[in-house]
Structures are given as structure tokens and as C-alpha cells.
Amino acid sequence: MNAKSNDKKGGTLYGLGVGPGDPELITLKAQRILQSVSVVAYPAPEEGDSLARAIAAPHLVDGQTEIVIRTPMTPGNFPADDVYDRYAAEIAEHLTQGQDVAVLCEGDPFLYGSFMYLFVRLSEDHPTEVVPGVSSLGAVAAVAGKPLVSRNQILTILPAPMDEAELESRLASTDAAAIMKVGRHLKKVRRVLARLGLEDGAEYVEHASMEGQRVLPLSEAGDGTAPYFSMILVRHRDGVKV
């Protein structure tokens, strides 16, 4: 979508994928835009630092206004609508004044990213451009060091919080899967994969491409609570066809 291809006026809203964690996995385009905007907004937990800002930090320039979007990060507990209404209004003020605003997004903006909550509130009235980024999925597959899918295989992306029976039927019928948002669902996911005979060959990755990166066979991942930024990769018994 070209930000200038319509008659919307004022500053441009950028949904900027900053990649999975390593600041070097940001794109040239995201870097250029980061250095050109006057306002930078980013999600952060209710308390503590923003990962998206940490990824972008080496590329920020002096004098930029920063908007910290504080929302609950508890998996399964999604922020109330009014939180995003409020931040959208704050961002809209800058856009109306002709200032460009970059909203930083971990990974890719449109793959489970929280940017979409702002996008639906702002893109109809303001020039908007989404800049794709390296997704955590690609980063996890890269550090796990094994191809995930090839040829005409099916890849299913499954959020770990889903119902156990549904998770099982989905995993039983796909060639490969990436299970996201593992968190407190690690034990459940392991139980399902064990029942399906798919635990061998499954990999557990946390903090891919970031400080604290861990890559383990799932069988060594324990069954406690995993960090929010963890993922499990599952291949079908027949494996990748190469």
C-alpha cells in the first residue's frame, strides 16, 4: 500500500516491523523510516521495558517524541478496547499536525502483532504504510537449524492457549506446525505431542536471535512455564521432503 496513493492528509502512520530481536535483523527500509520520523510509538508491558524499543534503539535519533503503549501482556488476557482508543487518539493528534509516526512492531506487523489494533482505528483517516519485518517464525526456524516445510507441505501456525482437543486434532493433520505463545501451556503441548508420537524431532526455542536464546529438543524443555517469547516447531513423522 503506497502511503501517498490516496487523498488522506497529514503525517504518515508506519507500522514498522523491527524483526525478531537482533537489531541487525531490521530491514534497511525500517531503519531509514526510523531515522526520518518525528514520533516513535511502541508497545511495552504494564511495567518494565519495551522489547520493540530495545530492538530499534541503535537506529533511533535525537529529538524524537516517544509514545509508550502500555498494555497488559498476560497471554490470553487481551487489553481492553479503550486502551487502544486512547493511544490511537494520541497518535492521531501527531498525524493531524503533519508529523510522521512509526509504531514499532516486534517481528512482522500483521502476523499476530498488536499494531493491528491501531491500524483498524487509524488507517481509514490517515496515510498508512505497513513495513513487513522478519517474523519470529523465520528466526526460530533459522536458529533451530532445520528446514520446516518444503514443496507442497502444509504449515499450521497454532497459538498454544487453544483447547487441548483442538490442538491435538490440528497437530495430527498438518505436515508441520509452529506453536506460538507457549508460556504456561508448555506441559499441555508436550502431553499432546507425546500422545501423537510427535515429540521426537520437535524443537523448543526461546528468545530466538536475542540475548538469552535457548534452542533445545522439546524433550529437554521441562514442563514449567515458558517465556512469552518461546515457540515449538513440530514436523510430521515423514519429515521435510528434500
Next chain:
Amino acid sequence: MNAKSNDKKGGTLYGLGVGPGDPELITLKAQRILQSVSVVAYPAPEEGDSLARAIAAPHLVDGQTEIVIRTPMTPGNFPADDVYDRYAAEIAEHLTQGQDVAVLCEGDPFLYGSFMYLFVRLSEDHPTEVVPGVSSLGAVAAVAGKPLVSRNQILTILPAPMDEAELESRLASTDAAAIMKVGRHLKKVRRVLARLGLEDGAEYVEHASMEGQRVLPLSEAGDGTAPYFSMILVRHRDGVKV
């Protein structure tokens, strides 16, 4: 995977994601590696230019050896094993001589990329690092300008060449889907989506982020043969929850 974390000797093999098409959607890391290696290898159709090389071209430096990996690109017609055996041997020679080799991969190396054919032949004997890139999936979602999945929704990546009945049952049971490798299967995919009542809201994108980019509602995409680099995005009737 850290290229230096084992006792393999010689040059490093890089599987380098160069992103979906726009040379500005390459990562800083891929750019740095591109400028440091002495050998660059890239896939190309049997005749004609390599898209991966065209994406990387602004970042290449003088004096690099180039290996053109020529393989048939006909969808559904996968190259014979001996093609990759031969190229793997050629690349292995450079690695053994201590030269670093970057294999350029459109999009992301481990998501349906042909790099995996070289990876399985070379990574056991040579230091290997996979550098994730912006996938065509992220680029397509960005230019289509609509969020694809949110919260705990399921995303299924389906290759269009699959059997019509299976395609239908997969599409019926997912929250969102990206249908890849559309090519000559456009008519079949449209037929299936129409039967499921999912054609409205589906988007057709070809050459995302590249010259010749087209973004259309699927209903306007015709039913001829689509280019190899085309994708269809499908959302469930209930849409993205934002």
C-alpha cells in the same frame, strides 16, 4: 545456530534471506554478510534472470565469484536430486578452500525455500548459518493492507497445487489462510472459496513489494494462470478480532 560453535573447519555457508523483492527489505545482517563473502550462489530458472540476485544486486561488491543454480521452476515439478548434488559439490569446494559462501534465498530460507536442498547436503560438514529474511507472507499481508490473524487465531499456509477436496476441508477449518504457489491453480482456488462463501474478503496479490505489484480483491483476479509469485489471503467469515 552459531557458525563458529562447532569444530567444523573452512569457510562458512550462509543461507541468506534477501526478503520478498524490494531490495530495501533486506536486513542489515544480510547486507553485511553479502558484502563480506567471496562467493555468492543463487537460484535461477533454467533460462533467464535470478530474482534473488536482482534483489541482492545493490549490495554485491566487485570481485565476488558467482554460482548460478539453474533448476526447473515449473510448479509441482521439483528438480532432480542430482542437480543439487552437483551444486553442493561445487559450493563445498569453495568452503573447503576457506571461502565463505552466501546462498541467496528469496523471502526466508526455511519457509519453502530451495536453500534447504543445499542445507541438508552441506551443513553436517561445514559451518553453516541461516539468516532469516522477510517472508513473502509478511510482504503480501502488508501490501494487502489488512491484518491476517490476531489473538488466538489459527493461520494455515497452503500450497495451491494440493488436491481440491483437501484444500476445501483445510480452508473450511481455519481462521485464516495464505495460499501460495497459485500459478495455474487460480481457477480451482476460486471455485473452492466460492463454495465455502469465503471469496468475499479474499485478496489476490502478485509480485508483492516488487515491480509489477498487483493487489486485487480475489473476485477481480480472473481465472487464468497467475504468476509463480502470487498469493491469496483468506480470512474466516468472522474476520480478525480486533
